[in-house]
Amino acid sequence: MDQDDSTAPFAPLVTELFTDEGPLARAIDGFKPRAAQADMATAVGQALQDKVPLVVEAGTGTGKTYAYLAPVLAAGTRVVLSTGSRNLQEQLFHRDLPTLVKAMNYHHPVALLKGRANYLCLERLNLLSDSVPPLSAEGLADLQRVRRFVPMTHSGDIGDIPGLAERSEVLPLVTSTNDNCLGRDCGHYQDCYLVKARAKAMEAQVVVVNHHLFFADMAVRDTGFGQLIPDADAYILDEAHQLPEIAGQYFGQSQSSRQFLELARDLRLAYKVEAKDMAQLGKAADQLERHAQDLRLAFGHDSSRGQLRPLLARTEVAQALARLNESLEFSYEVLKLALGRGEQLDHCFERLVGLRTQLDSVTRVEEDGYSYWYDCTRLHISFHKTPLSVAERFSAELAKDNVSWVFTSATLAVGDSFAHFCTDLGLSECRTLQLDSPFDYSRQSRLCVPRYLPETHAAGRGRWLADSLADTLDAVPGGSFFLCTSYKVMNEVAEVLRIRLQRTVLVQGEDNKVRLLERFSQDGRAVLVATSSFWEGIDVRGNALQCVVIDKLPFSAPDDPLLSARLEDCRRRGEDGFARVQLPKAIITLKQGVGRLIRDVQDKGVLVITDGRLVNRAYGADFINSLPAMPRTRSLQQVAEFLSTLE
Structure with missing residues (x-):
């Protein structure tokens, strides 16, 4: 990886944007120049010019969104901006981008593009x-x-x-899927909302997408059948820590029993509309639906996930899969007789051919370099063929001529090293920049790892933690997050806190995410108990959030099929799987959870991590060194004393 301190000719223009008298200060109420923000903007401007990929970890409060948007708008570059979720995508497009467009008097077209399931x-x-x-x-x-x-x-x-x-x-x-969309054969093609959105994106100078759509586009291009987002001079990927995992989903293959049920449903509709005289179509749809459901039941009644190879060796699973293939063959023969009777029937035939090929691919489990795994929910079973590494495929994308790449997030480095992220994405040559948060964590926060904690896998641990921390949570003047690493612990914690606390206790899953956050912020003293989806992308400022509890270090479950396959791959290559895979991922996830606490220069609060491994295992130092410099204590009494100053 290259470290390049040269100053591009573009740098003075970028720096001017972030001065006391610059266009941003004149147009944005309360704008204050930040040295780290100007440094990042200068580095982004340089990357736009010299085409050397840039990797930036910008600590919370740096203002990284403006730091990459302003140079892009100033350069007039055609750019695709990709972020981690639809919520962040909308925030970027509807709040941050219009502010800068107005401040910088930007006149080129901009567009928001989502995946087809949103239209x-x-x-x-x-x-x-x-x-x-x-x-x-x-x-x-x-x-x-x-x-x-x-x-x-x-x-x-x-x-x-x-x-x-x-x-x-x-x-x-x-809504449509890739499977059931009729494309140009559709009678509503000219009025299609998705087609219009894509056309607008193709004409725009700045296009805002999310990572799932970004990689779906790469996957479509690999097939040689078009593209979903336009070509650009620059790609800026925010929340970049998510990229390796999302890329794996799109560079591999997945198939769900839901796809067979949807095909059966659409086949039934097409039969009633286009070929009422062909009763065999209805029989084929019924048989396909029944055998898809039987395949789900062959995996048991409980939700589960695991390696696919040993499950396919079970007699009941092999027989259910064989019956599904037989029903696909029967549907194929019947639909072949119905070809030409109508657009819907013709499209069902094309989908059926694709699903048969895909089912064969995800259940032929001999190919090396992939993890073959299944994910079983209450209603559906899905099969996955996921590459163990996306580095080779993504590095081919990075090799494109005359394209700039910027990767940024608040959590990319492990300590001061970007090696984990760069290796995962195949970034062999790049410029890196690590910018600390401007927040004064020594004044604004405290970190506590309490003494006498139960083992991380102890029975009833969630109830014990909730009971022992109830008084601490009651002493918080504002609100608290209790972030858990499993639904079981989440439910145990919520059950006890609702008995112990005389304040609102909100629980993930009892309402949608947006409404839960609105209720939490409006209450001002609530406790929100949640799991993984609240560890990142959440921005609650002020007194509404003054305490974050994290139940344990977020190592992936050892029985996670993709993790176990990657660990086995490391073992074969003579590498330490824990140091290479598990530890870096857990550190980055913890940094995301910790980042929920202090979101503004005025915020104050306490972080409580109830995992003794942070202080009594050698790798605990790796976690501590990657976190903000918060004063540390093991005493809940000292935490209470700090909380008393926040009244």
Whole structure:
């Protein structure tokens, strides 16, 4: 990795943007120049010019969003901005980007592009008018919401539909998938919201996407059948710590029993609309649905995940898979007779051919370099073929001529080393920059690892922790997060806290994420008990969040199939799997959780990590060295004394 201190000609212009008298200070209320922000902006400007990939860890409060946006707008470069989630994507597009566009008098077109599941499909909605599948009363009400929304929308974004639940049963019926989209054969192609959004993105100078769409585009390009996002002069990837894991999903293959059930449902609809005289189509749909459900049941009633190879060797699983293949063969022969009867039937045939090929690929488990695993939920079973490394494929992308790459996040380094991140993405040559947070953690925070903690896998540990920390949580003037590494501990903690505390206790899963955060912030003294989805991408400032409890160091579960495959791969190559894979990932995840506490220069609060390994294992120092410099204590009494100063 290269460290290059040369100053690009573009640097003075970038620096000017972040001065007391610059355009940002003139246009943005309360804007204050930050040295780290200007340093990052200068480095981004240089990367845009010399095309050397840039990796930046920008501590919380650096202002990294403006630091990469301002140079991009100033350079007039065509750029794709990718971030970690749809919520962050919308925040970037609707809040941060318009502020800078106005401040810098930027006149080029900008666009927001999401994945296809975020847009209404007029063709599928129109089909429901003719033959609605059985829906609950709530589902029928949601369908009416969707229909009332159509005349009022220009974007077709389902997130804009008032009152529609995130997991409404009508969503799969009114949106399309890669499998069931008719493409240019669709009668509504000219009016398609997704087509319009992609066309707008292709014409824009700045396009905001998320990582899932970014890698879906790379996967589509690999097939040689088009692209989802435009080519650009520069790619800036925020929340870049997520990239290796998301890339693995798209550079591999996945297949779910849900796809077979959806095909069966659409085949049934096509039969009723386009070929009512072919009763065999209905029989084929019923058989396909039944055998897909039987395959799910062959894996047991409980949710689980694990290595696929040993499961395929079980008689009941092998037989269920054979029956599914037989039903696919039967559907193939019947659909072949129906070709030409209608667009929906023709498209079902094409999907069926693709699903057969895919099922064969994800269940042929002999190929090296991949992890073959399954994920079983209450209703569905999915098979996954995931590459153990994405470095080779991604490094090929980095080799493109005349393209700039910027990778940034608050959590990329382990200690002061970027080796883990760069190796995972195949970044053999790059410039790195590590910028500390401007927050005064010695004044604003305390870190406590309490004494006398139970073992990390002790039975009833969640109840013990909640009981022992109830008084500490009660002493917090504002609100608290209790972040857990498992749903079991989360539920144990919530059960005890609701008995012990005379304040609101909110629990992940009891409402959607956005509403939970709104209730938490408005309450001001609530305790939110949650798992992984609240460890990152959450920004609660002020007194509403003054305490974060983390139940234990976030090592991946040892029975995680992808982890176990990577550890086995390390063993074969003579590497230490713990040091190479498990430890760096856990450190970066912990840094994300810790980053929820202090979000502003005025924030104050305490971090409590209830895992003794942080102080009594050698690797604990690796975690500590990667965290902000918070004054440390092992006494909950000292924590209470600090909390008393926050009144």
